[in-house]
Amino acid sequence: MMKMMKNTLYKITLVLLAFFTLGCDVDDFLTEENINALSTESFWKNESQLEQGLIGAYAALQLPGSMGGSASSQFPVRSDVGRPNTWNANAQGLQRLTFNDNSSIVRSAWDDNYEGINRANQVIENAPNIQMDEQDKILILAQARFLRGLYYYWLYTSYNEGSIVLYTEIAKDASDFNQPLAPKEDVFALIDADLKYARENLPETWPPSDVGRATWGAATAVLADLYINERDFATARDYLKEIIDSRLYSLTPEIGWNFDEAHEFNSESIFEVSYSKAFKDGFGGNANDGANRSESTNRAETLATTTGGGFRVIMPSYWVTMLFKSDSMDMSDPRNEGRTFSIRASESIAMADDEFSTFYGRPSDEGGPYNNQEASYLKKFQNWKLTAEDELGRSGINERVYRLADINLLYAECLLETGGSFDVALDLVNEIRRRSGVRRLVAADYDATSLMEHIRWVERPLELMFEGRDIRWKDLRRWDAVKEQYDRLAELEFVIVEKVLRYYDPAIDTAASPLREYVEAAGNFSPSAHYYFPIPTTERTSNNNLGSGNTEG
Template identity: 25%
Template sequence: MKMRYVFLLLSVLLCQGCTDQLELIPESSATTVVFYKTESDFTQAANAVYADLKSYPNRVLDLSETRSDNIYGVSDDGKRYWDAINNFSPSLAGNTKIISAWSGNYSGIFKANTLLDQLSRNGSVLGESIRLRLEAEGRFLRAFYYFDLLRLFGKVPLIDKVMTAAEASGVSRTPVEEVYSLIISDLQYAAEHLPEVYDAKSVGHATKYAAKGLLALVHMTRSGPSYSIEGPGLGVNEWSAAAALLDDIINSKRYNMLGTYEEIFGYGNEGNSEVIFDVQYVSGGLGLGGEYPSLLLPDLYVQQIAGFAGGVMVRPPSADLLASYPEADRRKMFSVQNGYTSGGRYDPRPLLVKFIDVSKKGTRWTDWPLNFIVLRYTDVLLMRAECTLRGASGSQEDVVDVVNDVRKRANIPALTSVDIDVLLAERRREFIGEGIRWHDLVRSGEVIEVMNSWSAREDAGRVIGQMKAEYIIYPVPQTELNIIPGLYEQNKGYN
């Protein structure tokens, strides 16, 4: 059953809802004084924080998947917004997707802070269990948005309470370690106070295990190398801390790998036993559906299969990625279509069709009802295997068993040994289109070498620029630099 909330975003700071799904408290500005008086008020406000997840899957495809060696994102005319992202351009500060990533995450943070502030002021009207749960949800989501910001931009302004616009405008960028401190504190609180499961009316809310899974990823990300930049990696050794959290999820027995790869992403199988946390969508032309299933597909193809215009031009999976799949790999067969014909003309470039089911289409290309899985159980198992390879408890046999379970489902031969490069290659194939590859490469310490080697093989036109450590994170948006000149310094390597 779909989570009964509605994604209805009228502006960054103004939300309006509807009854029977999600009712949102109107918030006109950062200086608006609100007073929540009933449980309904607080529930509406909590759902408003979830609402800003709507843009997350697009952000994942544009800023993570397209940035990686999974996508050859060189457009036909070289003028699309993703060209500069894919090409490691130093002139990205004005890119619309960079700007929206910053503002979208801060919109969610503002709403989370508002909810937490009202719980502190007026939470006595609630029962203790509901108050603790709502605070835990607010803190989980605040940590989620800050972690996304940190991985994208490195240092960011840390705003952990309701501020006036004037107060917020004076907050400079905060060191990465301090941002991490808030993220970890919030997720620890969430893991302690969130329920293990919800009833059918609240499917899609963050659980205890979603918090533990995200916290494990935080520890793993911090443990990656620093590259001598102020980015997400700190070079700390927290693999055992991550492993313990992942073991909690595994030992809960609440999740399991599904029998086939295809059913994980089935429109009629959402919320299956593989899903730990996802972004919810429903179609119907009310702005509640998702754009991401057709985001990387060309307009003519979407029009052909669905009957409505959508997409722009193809951003194909890279030849290097596709060549890495064994011949009988079910993941490639399900996720990728080899070209298409339109108007009698054949375009041989592969298409990422993993999230498309035309029989379930909505009213337009931005209105697909498929939930986007943020964290799934196979990821937990493979992250746990990575922790073992990085020095946490466990054996080579444990790692091989997990990887071979994944390969068995994909219908490809078993392995006898697994090192970190083999594991990363398996993750690359497993999570095609899910926005995970870029962060895996950054965490591995191999992102510069891998990306430059890949572009030398893949980019015959020599359009993609050289990958440098500075490009692990994105520039501060120019719109933010312009507000108070000198408050923020630009990230190195960008103009």
């Protein structure tokens, strides 16, 4: 596969190649073999080729730096829900905030999202020249503009305070790649326009053979996400309300259905990225272009325990582990009979003292080593009901980018921020808690301020940890709470006794040294340096219009 690298070879070759495509395991959609290395003169001649180009634009969603194993597994460690193992320098650098413009995740997230933008731009630019039914053409353009808007949104919320390079046309020669940084307002305007076009022209649903394509709900969800992270709560509220009022989506009966392969594209899912272990066997876990590459993700192997055939590079933080332990069960719910921890806890993470659950075909305390100061392991998007992950590192579990529980909590936040209905906000939170057999909140115990605090520090981390595209980091940044949370967490002390995590008690833990986390992050954090990634060094050194700084264009 051709990575989106900013070097001379890439610039020359990309002009010659129409697109690079992957397949996805969704019946008819994204399962066709594609023609690689065709020149622009011999391609883009008919509707079939336009559709193949669109498939290529979708396929970039699978890439490691988009929603693939690198981004989905590494981003959470920068927030308050993940912690690195004791030997992986990349993961440690993200949590300690010692990453820089040459860090691998900084480069891959930039490269792979611009790869997607390039593919979408080719569809958008060539569609007008192809003779086909106009409504079908509009549908293809709406999907391509959704994808371009989504890729730009991920870059906008990740790099240089939103000031990034804008490409809206296909590069005709190498000089076309040397574009300056655009003001963040221009980037926002493009994202907004693309998503609004998509929202106006995409269907609410697709037939079963086309499941996985972008919908009205997906475009509306990204627009709501765009506006809420600009703190435009009123506009975000209106988009979120439309999604909820549409009745197109409903919470699944079990929260675990949102993290496994058996229940993909379920009633709660608004947009997800498809992976498959079966469509193309390949030889590695990361989806990539080429006949010998797979359509799978290596997220499961990256986060699995050694017992489960993985590397446990990143694990749940001590703080979020203790938060799961305190997720109070509604004991009138028969599903909780005999449980140690809530359904939500047992479906999300593995803890040695969770006697009700299993982990990789073993009791929870045997499914992982629980050594090296390790207190819990991730279950979300893991094949933990098997005895081990795939020996080649392949997983076919789809990444859920947006689901209704996220929308409900964002809407509750918007209501509270705009003086809307407290009762509606509380009901939305309790609907999510009820699904997992968790004790409902009582209105008399909360006001608008305390309910918002609950959403921030309890509901969103417990419900959505390790999900979507950097959800938790965007939350913390939106609330301007990164430093506050780092400082708070750095003061907490823990101890692990016989594989079980609890808070350190100096009165009884006289022989143990307390464990702490986020100490380096609390000391290193600077909003200007760490709220966003810097422009990668590969871009700065190859783009003559950028120079060495990260100044807005």
